[in-house]
Every structure is written in C-alpha cells, then in structure tokens.
Amino acid sequence: MTDQLTQAARLSVAPMMDWTDRHCRYFHRLMSHEALLYTEMVTAPALVRGGALHLLDFSSEEHPVALQLGGSEPEELKEATKLCVAHGYDEVNLNVGCPSDRVQSGAFGAVLMKSPDLVAECVAKMMEGAGDVPVTVKCRIGVDDQTPEEVLPAFLEKMQSVGVTRITVHARKAWLQGLSPKENRDIPPLDYPLVHQMKEAFPALHLSINGGIADLSTVEQELEVMDGVMVGRAAYHQPYDILGHADQTIYGSDRAPLSRHDVALAMEDYIGRHVAAGGKLAQVTRHMLGLFAGQPGARRWKRVLSEGAHKEGADFALVREALPR
The missing domain is CATH 1.20.120.1460 (Four Helix Bundle (Hemerythrin (Met), subunit A))
Known part of the structure; x- marks a missing residue:
C-alpha cells in the first residue's frame, strides 16, 4: 500500500476543520479515485482520554484516506495512532501547521515548529504504534519571528532523522499572535521558492507543497518540481475543477470522468x-x-x-x- 500511497500523494485534499468530514470525502472520492484524502484534524486527547472513537468513522469507499492527528504528548499520540490503524486508515499525519488558538492552547499545531525535538519524539512514538502504516507530517515554513530559511531545513532534517519519508509543507509562516486562523491562510506571504529548494536539498524525502494552489494547471506545474501537491480551499469550493479530471491529468488514468x-x-x-x-x-x-x-x-x-x-x-x-x- 505504501507505493500506492506515494503515488496517491501526488495530489491530496488538505485536512480542513469543519469541512473535510466523511460526507465531504465520500463526495470528493466520486470525482477522483486516485487522490489522497485527509480527515479533519482529530485530537489525540479526544480519542485516548475522551473515548470519542466515532470521530474515526469513515466509509470503505474513501480509500486511500489519511487521518490527521493533533497532539504533543508522545505516548498519547502513540495510543491514538494505534486506534487510527485499527480503524483501517492508510496513513496517520501529525499536525504541525494549524495556527488556531484552540490548537495552541493544547500545545500542538504550528506552535510545535518551535519544538522540533518534541515533534521528533512524537513522530517516533507514532511510528511505534503505526506498524506498517506510514506516519507523515504537515508543517509550516516557520512561525512568528523564525527565519524560515534556517528553521525549515533543520526541521526537515530532524524529521528525516527519525524515519519520516513524506512531509507536506504549507508554504507560509504562521503568526501565532495577532492573526486569526483565516488570516493565517491569506496574509503571510507564500514562499514557493523556499519549498522548491527543500526538494532539492532533501531528494530522499517525498515533499508536497500546500498553500494558495487554486487550479489543476498549477498542480501540474508544481509537480514538475515537487513530489506532491496538497490543495485546500479550492478543492472544497470548486471541487470539480480540481478533482473532476485529476485522475486523467495527474495520474494518467484512462477511466472516463463523471460529469x-x-x-x-x-x-x-x-x-x-x-x-x-x-x-x-x-x-x-x-x-x-x-x-x-x-x-x-x-x-x-x-x-x-x-x-x-x-x-x-x-x-x-x-x-x-x-x-x-
């Protein structure tokens, strides 16, 4: 399944809170049989301490499907990962990119860009709980006053050192104070060139780029440089424009697209x-x-x-x- 997932990750639909629930994913899957779909973020405490296992429900038709976890306690993330794997998810992803206050207060999401050693510990534990299921990371290029040119390569190197092979980089900083989550998706400038440089610097990593990608032709352009492209809001607001012909355009499928x-x-x-x-x-x-x-x-x-x-x-x-x- 790992090779299939790597292929699927050429195009993925981003985890989006309140949007990419199971109904959304089923709908998206009708348009693309190939693209990798992500759940909304589910917090490890909700699963492990709260027993909210209904949050893991999904339809078998959704495969390939990845679950995104939020958390910062390594053992708890390990236990949550075990639950995700038991429910049949194809991948478990750690959120190191969400800037919301709700996420910061739980000491996870983008704030973890400041603690790469803790992220490495979390990911290592998640891998223990995952067995053969891949554990991946979604991150930002940096937060607040960090210098992305310094922080991002060090972060990727740390992830690679503990065995992560696939990472999605949202090509914007996150400002943890002063900007709302919505503003954090628009105001910090995109830095595609830096993410492109990371692909050159880390050829062994499967790197996907995320942030501001609005059409399938841009996906094609980015795939000339990057291993994968993750699309968020455009895939939600204009789903057919992104997914309707993706199997033919991105994956070379000869399956006729649905109208x-x-x-x-x-x-x-x-x-x-x-x-x-x-x-x-x-x-x-x-x-x-x-x-x-x-x-x-x-x-x-x-x-x-x-x-x-x-x-x-x-x-x-x-x-x-x-x-x-």
Whole structure:
C-alpha cells in the first residue's frame, strides 16, 4: 500500500476543520479515485482520554484516506495512532501547521515548529504504534519571528532523522499572535521558492507543497518540481475543477470522468442511507454547493440546496430539483 500511497500523494485534499468530514470525502472520492484524502484534524486527547472513537468513522469507499492527528504528548499520540490503524486508515499525519488558538492552547499545531525535538519524539512514538502504516507530517515554513530559511531545513532534517519519508509543507509562516486562523491562510506571504529548494536539498524525502494552489494547471506545474501537491480551499469550493479530471491529468488514468451532473446523481444512494439513518440532508449537501461553480445554473443550485436541505423531510429529491437544467 505504501507505493500506492506515494503515488496517491501526488495530489491530496488538505485536512480542513469543519469541512473535510466523511460526507465531504465520500463526495470528493466520486470525482477522483486516485487522490489522497485527509480527515479533519482529530485530537489525540479526544480519542485516548475522551473515548470519542466515532470521530474515526469513515466509509470503505474513501480509500486511500489519511487521518490527521493533533497532539504533543508522545505516548498519547502513540495510543491514538494505534486506534487510527485499527480503524483501517492508510496513513496517520501529525499536525504541525494549524495556527488556531484552540490548537495552541493544547500545545500542538504550528506552535510545535518551535519544538522540533518534541515533534521528533512524537513522530517516533507514532511510528511505534503505526506498524506498517506510514506516519507523515504537515508543517509550516516557520512561525512568528523564525527565519524560515534556517528553521525549515533543520526541521526537515530532524524529521528525516527519525524515519519520516513524506512531509507536506504549507508554504507560509504562521503568526501565532495577532492573526486569526483565516488570516493565517491569506496574509503571510507564500514562499514557493523556499519549498522548491527543500526538494532539492532533501531528494530522499517525498515533499508536497500546500498553500494558495487554486487550479489543476498549477498542480501540474508544481509537480514538475515537487513530489506532491496538497490543495485546500479550492478543492472544497470548486471541487470539480480540481478533482473532476485529476485522475486523467495527474495520474494518467484512462477511466472516463463523471460529469458534474453524474457526480450529483451518484450521491443518491449515499444520501438515501444517511437520511434513512436519521441524518439531515444538509449535513451532506453543504459540501456539494460548489459542484457547479462557474457554470450556468450554479447560483440556483446553491440557493435551492441552502434554503431547503435543512428542512424536515428533505431528501435526494431536493438535489434533483436543484440540478442545473
């Protein structure tokens, strides 16, 4: 599976809090059979201390799928990793990039860029718990007043020294004070050249670049330099533009892509099962609003679903009604 995962990681959809839940991932998987999908971040304390194992639920159709963990206590991360592996995830990823206050208060996320020795200890323990399942890292180029040209290569070298072979680098600093998580995704400038230099400096590492990548042609360009590309917001807000033809363009698949309409219709059974089990239509369709982004009928599609999906008794018939004519 490791070779398959390395291939899958040529294009991945970033872990995004409140967005990349299991419904979102199922929807994305209909558009790309090949891309690597990431869960929202799940904290190790929630799993190990809180027993919130429902956070690990996913559909077998989602493979290849990676779970992202947040935490900073090595033994706890080891136990959480064991739980992830037991649930069947293909990869476990450590979050060293999220700048939110909620994450900082738990002493994990981007603040860990200041503690590479602790990250190395965490990752080593996670590997003990992972068996043959790969443990990977997602990081920033630095935080606050750190000098990325110094901090990033030292961090990558430390990760490589404990056996990490695959790392995703968000090509921005994170400012832990003064910027909101949303501002941290936009305001610190992107530094693609530095990340490109890291690929040259660490040829044995599989390095993916993340941050500000908005279309499939940019993914192709980045793959001329990097091993992989991770796409975040664009894959959520314009999913078909990123994923609809990714298998053919990025992976050389000869499988015919589904049309946008076909993707929507292919959600019928999944939505039917979800609603029959007591779920709400809006829990699924909120992830589908961008399917027709930029296309005729997109505004009506979003309006019909946004206004009707939360109503009692709403089911797949509303999706059919919303489809562009």
